[in-house]
Amino acid sequence: MQKADSILDVGFLSPHVSDYVAEHRAEHAAWFEFSERVNRNGQRLLSEAKITTGDAGTSDPKFLAFLLLIRTLSNFQAVILLVERGMIVEARTLARSCYENMFCLVSLQKFGAEFSQKMLNDELASRKATSNWLLQKEGRLDHAGADAAKRLRETVYEIDAISENIGRHVFEQIAEKAEVGDMYMFYRQLSWDAAHPSVTALNRYLVEGEDPSNRTLRWGPDCLSKEVGDTLNICLPAIFVTLIAAREMVVDRTPDAELSILWHEYKQLLNV
Numbered sequence: 416m417q418k419a420d421s422i423l424d425v426g427f428l429s430p431h432v433s434d435y436v437a438e439h440r441a442e443h444a445a446w447f448e449f450s451e452r453v454n455r456n457g458q459r460l461l462s463e464a465k466i467t468t469g470d471a472g473t474s475d476p477k478f479l480a481f482l483l484l485i486r487t488l489s490n491f492q493a494v495i496l497l498v499e500r501g502m503i504v505e506a507r508t509l510a511r512s513c514y515e516n517m518f519c520l521v522s523l524q525k526f527g528a529e530f531s532q533k534m535l536n537d538e539l540a541s542r543k544a545t546s547n548w549l550l551q552k553e554g555r556l557d558h559a560g561a562d563a564a565k566r567l568r569e570t571v572y573e574i575d576a577i578s579e580n581i582g583r584h585v586f587e588q589i590a591e592k593a594e595v596g597d598m599y600m601f602y603r604q605l606s607w608d609a610a611h612p613s614v615t616a617l618n619r620y621l622v623e624g625e626d627p628s629n630r631t632l633r634w635g636p637d638c639l640s641k642e643v644g645d646t647l648n649i650c651l652p653a654i655f656v657t658l659i660a661a662r663e664m665v666v667d668r669t670p671d672a673e674l675s676i677l678w679h680e681y682k683q684l685l686n687v
Contacts, residue, residue: 419431422635422636426635427500427501427502427635427636432500432501432636435500435501435636435637436499436500436636439498439499439500439501439636439638439640439643440499442640442643443640443643443644443647445644445684446643446644446647446648446684447495447499447647449647449677449680449681449684450491450495450647450650450651451495452677453491453651453654453655453658453677454488454491454492454495454654456658456671456673456674456677457484457487457488457491457654457657457658458488460484460658460661460662460665460666460671461484461485461488463666464481464484464661464665464666466478466481466665474528474531474532474535475531476523476524476527476528476530476531476664477664477665479519479523479531479534480520480523480524480660480661480664480665481661481664481665483516483519483520483523483657483661484520484657484658484661484665486512486516487513487516487517487520487653487654487657490509490510490512490513490516491513491650491654493506493509494506494509494510494513494646494647494650495647497509498643498646498647499643500636501635501636501637501638501643502636502638503609503619503638503639503642503643503646504609504616504619506646506650507605507608507609507610507646507649508605508609508610510605510609510646510649510650510653511602511605511606511609511610513650513653513654513657514586514598514599514601514602514605514653515586515602516653516657517595517598517653517654517656517657517660518586518589518590518593518595518598518599518602519534519589520657520660520661520664521593521594521595521656521660522589522592522593523660523664524660524663524664525593525594526592526593533584534584536578536580536581536582537581537582537583537584539574539577539578539581540581540582540583541583542570542574543570543571543574543575543581544583546567546568546570546571547571549563549567550564550567550568550571586599586602587599590602595656598652598653598656601649601652601653604649605649619633619639619642620632620633620634621633623639648684648685651681655674655677655678655681658671658674659671659674662674
């Protein structure tokens with residue numbers, strides 16, 4: 416019988432990671448059980464929504480909100496799957512994505528088509544910047560075909576013809592305008608402690624409290640235990656706000672009694 420690959424051989428792809436999954440879930444059973452109940456509430460919301468593209472297509476605020484709900488639940492489910500394996504940096508990076516989704520969804524709820532246009536403008540600004548970057552330096556298009564430069568210039572021209580007032584999203588401004596500015600703090604924290612290759616994020620791969628001149632590596636599913644529950648915890652506020660805003664947009668404005676109960680239980684978990 417062939418010996419299973421070890422964690423040292425293939426990292427998180429090793430079947431031995433399942434031992435750590437069981438350990439992390441046992442140590443943080445309350446957070447996992449609660450997170451899965453919140454996720455189930457979101458999945459039920461998906462099944463209740465009756466959304467079609469309509470005449471406005473994918474620019475319709477309600478349809479975009481529905482797609483953001485799908486994306487957020489998918490991100491959240493990935494956070495749970497990653498964190499149970501001890502993949503803290505990766506889980507927190509996706510938790511950050513949940514906040515981006517939430518800022519956009521709440522903005523759609525408050526500003527409707529105005530923010531739908533801002534979402535389109537953000538994409539157009541990104542495409543224009545990418546096209547201009549490719550055109551700036553000779554050689555970047557060597558393998559893109561004979562007419563690549565021509566096509567990119569046409570793209571830039573078309574975008575300029577659509578609107579001169581395009582610009583990239585600034586999530587701090589989006590959050591403030593949508594009146595969820597206080598939650599931007601979590602987004603910033605997840606940016607510098609996981610999503611970006613900062614010193615703090617990189618220090619997650621070292622054992623805490625050791626002599627700085629002789630640190631031990633901490634890599635793989637044997638993560639710092641407190642980070643497991645903390646990562647689920649920091650993601651949950653974004654999920655709650657997403658579910659509240661999405662329900663108002665894609666189902667109705669009737670308060671969700673189950674979600675209210677879950678929110679009360681969440682505060683109990685936090686000992687608030």
